[in-house]
Amino acid sequence: MPELPEVxxxxxxxxxxxxxxxxxxxxxxxxxxxxxxxxxxxHTLIGQTIRRIERKGKYLMFILDTHVLIVHLRMEGKFxxxxxxxxxxxxxxxxxxxxxxxxxxxxxxxxxTMDLRTIDNYxxxxxxxxxxxxxxxxxxxxxxxxxxxxxxEIKASLLDQTIISGLGNIYxxxxxxxxxxxxxxxxxxxxxxxxxxLIESATLVLKKATDLGGTTIRxxxxxxGVTGRFQNELMVHMKKGEPxxxxxxxxxxxxxxxxxxxxxxxxxx
Numbered sequence: 001m002p003e004l005p006e007v008x009x010x011x012x013x014x015x016x017x018x019x020x021x022x023x024x025x026x027x028x029x030x031x032x033x034x035x036x037x038x039x040x041x042x043h044t045l046i047g048q049t050i051r052r053i054e055r056k057g058k059y060l061m062f063i064l065d066t067h068v069l070i071v072h073l074r075m076e077g078k079f080x081x082x083x084x085x086x087x088x089x090x091x092x093x094x095x096x097x098x099x100x101x102x103x104x105x106x107x108x109x110x111x112x113t114m115d116l117r118t119i120d121n122y123x124x125x126x127x128x129x130x131x132x133x134x135x136x137x138x139x140x141x142x143x144x145x146x147x148x149x150x151x152x153e154i155k156a157s158l159l160d161q162t163i164i165s166g167l168g169n170i171y172x173x174x175x176x177x178x179x180x181x182x183x184x185x186x187x188x189x190x191x192x193x194x195x196x197x198l199i200e201s202a203t204l205v206l207k208k209a210t211d212l213g214g215t216t217i218r219x220x221x222x223x224x225g226v227t228g229r230f231q232n233e234l235m236v237h238m239k240k241g242e243p244x245x246x247x248x249x250x251x252x253x254x255x256x257x258x259x260x261x262x263x264x265x266x267x268x269x
């Protein structure tokens with residue numbers, strides 16, 4: 001699953017490749033990806049030029065002339081830049097440019113979404129307004145107060161994009177390990193000092209992962225010729241049975257809210 005560092009890597013790659021491209025046509029092979037009136041969506045995009053691409057949390061935002069295309073890749077969404085290659089059965093949206101190239105959205109599970117907003121309102125309407133701040137911009141006191149109101153496991157709170165945005169399963173495991181906090185701890189048991197540690201750890205993990213192009217494991221790899229290297233830096237995630245890098249205790253795998261979770265039972269309390 002693409003998380004913030006992977007989405008940022010995709011953003012940088014797409015912006016470099018597509019800035020200045022003018023949209024000639026749009027084809028919806030699986031229209032349900034688009035959460036707008038389909039005809040209006042196509043009509044609005046045709047003739048627009050990609051000016052730049054922004055990111056907030058895990059959302060990609062294609063800044064056009066008058067509108068913004070907001071994309072969430074969800075579990076397995078990917079983009080391919082192609083020309084005349086045959087359509088893959090998992091390619092659900094084709095944005096065709098005047099240059100002859102096309103941006104194709106590929107999604108095996110069809111969970112991804114596309115929304116269209118105007119330049120004036122895209123930052124003050126859903127879905128962007130539903131997002132919490134990214135770790136480096138979080139107010140720790142506000143974050144701690146949110147946790148104090150939650151009895152759910154701390155891992156579930158960190159995965160909640162309305163509380164803090166950008167953290168997915170991999171980076172929550174790494175953040176909790178670095179902070180010495182067990183993923184099953186109730187959120188309202190987290191102390192203020194632990195909240196500070198969580199924000200510091202999350203910021204460090206996401207920055208390092210972004211610098212290394214994200215994490216390329218399992219089903220998610222960049223389709224744009226960029227391979228992440230942060231998997232070489234993982235301390236607990238996917239390390240079941242391997243010795244903890246701090247104490248040597250074998251890393252355990254468990255389920256927390258249905259998510260595969262890796263933990264050192266000795267170091268994390």
